[in-house]
Amino acid sequence: RVVVLCVVLWVGGAVAVQGLTVFVVGVLEPRLGVLLATVGVKVVERDADRPWFGVQFEAGSTVVASVTLGTPAYEAGLQPGDELMALDRLRVDSARWQDVYASVAKVGTTLEVLYSRRGIVSSLAVVPRLAPGTVALEVDKAASPMALDQLDRWLPFKSPEPSAAK
Numbered sequence: 001r002v003v004v005l006c007v008v009l010w011v012g013g014a015v016a017v018q019g020l021t022v023f024v025v026g027v028l029e030p031r032l033g034v035l036l037a038t039v040g041v042k043v044v045e046r047d048a049d050r051p052w053f054g055v056q057f058e059a060g061s062t063v064v065a066s067v068t069l070g071t072p073a074y075e076a077g078l079q080p081g082d083e084l085m086a087l088d089r090l091r092v093d094s095a096r097w098q099d100v101y102a103s104v105a106k107v108g109t110t111l112e113v114l115y116s117r118r119g120i121v122s123s124l125a126v127v128p129r130l131a132p133g134t135v136a137l138e139v140d141k142a143a144s145p146m147a148l149d150q151l152d153r154w155l156p157f158k159s160p161e162p163s164a165a166k
Contacts (some may be wrong), residue, residue, distance in 0.1 A: 029067040040143035040151040044136045051128035055084075061094050076126040078115065085121070086114035 015158040054071020055064050055078060062084040067074045078084075084092055088104045088111055105111060110125045139151065 006101055018077035036137065037140065037143070038147060038150065039154050040140050040147035041137050042140040042143075044138050048133045050102075051107045053101070053105065053126065053128055057094070057097070062092055072126050072128050076113070076124050078113070078124070079117065079124070081117065083116045084113060085116060086112075088112050089114075 008076050036043060050069065054073040056066045056067040056068075058065045058097060064078055064082045064084065066080055067078050084097075085093055087100055087132055090100050090104060092100045099156075106130045107128055110127050112123055113126050114121065114123045116122075140147070144152075
C-alpha cells in the first residue's frame with residue numbers, strides 16, 4: 001500500500017495522492033463538475049423532468065428491443081419482442097411514437113398500452129415516472145482564460161482540412 005502511494009506521489013504529485021485517497025477511502029463517484037471546471041468544461045443535466053417509460057425499440061419500428069430492469073415498462077410486464085400498437089387509444093408507429101408519447105404521457109398518470117405478443121393483442125397499464133436524465137458536457141464560455149487554455153491543450157480543436165481536388 002505504501003509502495004503504491006509512493007509511486008503515485010512520484011508520478012502524479014501530492015494532488016494525485018489526495019485524489020486517490022478520496023477515491024479509495026471516500027466516495028467512489030468522482031465529482032465530474034469540479035474536475036472538468038478546471039479545464040473549462042461544465043456538466044449539464046438534461047431531461048430529468050420528462051416522463052420515462054423504460055423501453056428501447058428495434059430500429060424503425062415499435063417492436064421492443066429491450067426493457068430496462070426496474071422501469072415502469074418492466075414493472076408492467078412489457079417484454080422484448082412485444083410490438084406497441086397504441087397509447088391511450090392513439091395508434092403509434094415508429095414515425096409517430098415520440099409525438100404520441102409526448103402528448104399523452106404524464107408522470108404518475110396511468111397509460112393504457114395496446115401491444116401484440118406472438119400475435120396476441122393485449123393491453124396493460126404503465127405509469128411513467130420521472131426520467132433519470134442525461135448528462136452532457138459543454139464548453140463553459142464563462143470559464144477563466146487559464147481554464148480555456150487548459151482545455152485547448154487537453155483537446156486541441158483543429159478545423160477540418162479541405163479535401164484535395166482530384
